[in-house]
Amino acid sequence: MNSYCNGLQCRECGRKFDLEPIFACDFCFGPLEVDYNYENIKADLNKNKIESGPSSLWRYAPLLPCNPEFKIDLGDGFTPLIKANRLAKAIGLDHLWIKNDTVNPTWSFKDRVVSVAIAKAIEFNFSAIACASTGNLANSVAAHAAAAGLDCYVFIPQDLEQGKVVGSAIYAPNLIKVEGSYDDVNRLCTELSMVKNWAFVNINVRPYYSEGSKTLGFEICEQLGWRTPDHIVAPMASGSMYTKIWKGIKEFHKLGLIDEPKVRLSGAQASGCSPITTAYENNSFTFVPQKPDTIAKSLAIGNPADGYYALKQMEETNGHAAQASDSEIIEAMNLLAETEGIFAETAGGVTIACLKKLVETNKITKSEETVAVISGGGLKTIEAVSDVANNAMLVKPNIDSFEMNLTH
16 A cells, blocks of 8 residues: 555545545545545655656655556646736736646646546556546546557547647547537446446546646645745636645645645636536535536536535635636637737636636735636637637738838
């Protein structure tokens, strides 16, 4: 057994389980998560060891639920934290940072969770890797499975952006388009996980997979000089990434690596799929599933698995939630690109649009040092902003033509 992990534990009733490919409590049906032996971790992990580790999420290996001997490391994680002065000025903040996960190997934060999940799947001796995905996860699973030499099955909704479809197909997985929404895809994969001996990374390996997201919290603290900012804004689909960032920050405090965190965490959703934000706006911990209708397809999960826990976290950290329309998402994608040179996918547009709204409504004050999490790259969703290509100037190959067009 991993000396850093005690096993799995139900988030609802607290029952303990062995480290197995299971995801739900057989007593209360609550979700399972990894239970760590923090005393052992604290004895073996310190700032110097982390700083001298690899430039990937594996610098935090003792805080991950798998044996690093089985890792497939494409350089996942440890992405830049960029001071965003021009964007800060544009939206009215004094101090803004961008956590830029567009530069991961398959251009999204999903490389973090897949890197952990596939290591655990190999450790469990699965021969095939699978997932239900809105696109980014499919890209990452296909890439990591190819590098590991494992059979791969990725299930996606039939109406995904072409960039994400190609971004999976290039790695030659078994690519399955499903008629319906992501929730339909997920339901099918959950049923298949009961009859196929495959590692469905976000189903039967989910307790391990989800731990990859907390490395965002680790990195933000380390890159700020072993401290937290005042506020973090992150996109929400299932709500898992949003909750795991906070878990990572709390673990760093538990290990004595940072002072007691006072950071507030706020979540961002698209108006066309906002079950968590809608519940927040209704002052409720009970979200109502929605049928997605948004250009932000990577966030289009109408029945979020961690929705309740995300809402509880907002209360715990005194955070907030906001939602953005399709037009606001596009406007925010352009704003981020024009001010900071970062081309984000539609989910990034959601984060920036909601950040702007939170500032405008004084839910984030001007003086709060804020980190915005940009979770994926824009070349995956070029359809959303393809109109910008119409602004190109067409000239003849001579100076007179150029000068004449330049003045119009």
